[in-house]
């Protein structure tokens with residue numbers, strides 16, 4: 369999501385030691401990956417964070433930085449929650465330009481410009497190539513209706529796009545369909561390239577979360593060679609594709625009940641040349657007929673994937689077990705201390721509250737699940753508490769479904785993104801044997 373002031377809510381950054389900053393900067397500039405809208409920042413632990421264009425960053429780039437550009441460097445990914453704008457972008461923001469253009473044009477149409485109208489202009493949006501997706505809380509005054517359709521031409525031109533769409537409420541029916549309407553343009557299909565993977569979808573029918581980039585990169589680095597996976601909430605292939613294209617999964621069973629997302633998913637599997645290693649199961653995953661086949665199950669649904677837990681247990685292999693990646697929005701409260709990684713005793717060690725939480729250390733290529741456990745710099749006690757409750761619930765479900773006791777172990781808790789004030793989207797990697 370871009371803010372109208374030109375300031376996104378958070379940006380992805382690559383973190384390294386200060387002595388490697390110049391080499392990292394040169395490489396990122398050359399690859400057109402450096403985000404020039406934000407300043408390079410010094411982190412509390414003395415390392416340096418270089419803002420990057422997260423969408424274009426791939427696992428290959430991280431590997432190159434670590435192995436070729438600056439051998440021996442630590443290469444971490446982080447989300448800068450309060451990125452500092454660079455000097456260059458401190459002039460006229462897109463929102464100011466929009467206000468100027470729309471107010472001038474509206475006054476030319478006989479409208480008396482007011483602070484209420486100004487406050488009703490968009491302040492944040494998602495950019496999908498030449499299509500801008502506006503959030504639902506703008507253009508709500510009745511007066512705008514009289515200014516359509518020219519109004520949309522003015523807005524699009526001020527913001528440098530050719531198509532405009534506006535978001536409504538995310539539908540509560542479980543498909544997470546965002547009720548998007550097209551304001552300008554004749555279709556809502558857009559394309560994104562993330563970590564070398566092409567995703568095409570219709571923004572008016574399917575959702576896309578920019579905030580999940582760190583998790584997509586992490587998934588891409590998981591050691592899944594030869595594994596059979598079940599992706600219970602496949603959408604347009606956000607995680608199915610990295611599992612197939614980068615993580616080396618042998619086969620993915622992808623479940624999805626939104627017919628529009630299924631069309632996009634099928635298309636994306638073809639586009640990325642992996643359609644022969646994926647079976648799409650169209651319909652409600654709770655009615656899935658599969659059992660005893662999965663080495664790994666992805667449960668990528670927020671606010672909670674709880675309804676999918678019984679089927680996740682059912683599809684896990686009885687002989688060898690496997691790993692569950694369980695997504696959840698976890699509420700936490702300000703002022704709480706952070707917990708060091710690997711510790712299960714809460715509030716044991718006092719750590720400074722991280723404005724920037726290091727979320728993903730992609731060291732030495734594909735790392736093992738156990739090593740990843742050690743890579744989260746800080747976890748909140750609420751995440752740990754939720755993970756422990758979930759572990760207990762899953763152990764009970766496994767016993768019920770398979771009729772014998774299982775061993776479970778929390779491998780890792782990963783922050784995907786801050787979702788709302790005091791709510792974090794996290795993933796629990798739970799080993800079940």
Ligand SMILES: C[S@@+](CC[C@H](N)C(=O)[O-])C[C@H]1O[C@@H](n2cnc3c(N)ncnc32)[C@H](O)[C@@H]1O
Nearest residue numbers: 542543577601603606624625626651652653668
């Ligand atoms: C949030 S999206 C997944 C995208 C990805 N996790 C992300 O955040 O970018 C969840 C997807 O799961 C699908 N879904 C939700 N409940 C489902 C169910 N019971 N059976 C099959 N698909 C389901 C929705 O249609 C949606 O496409």
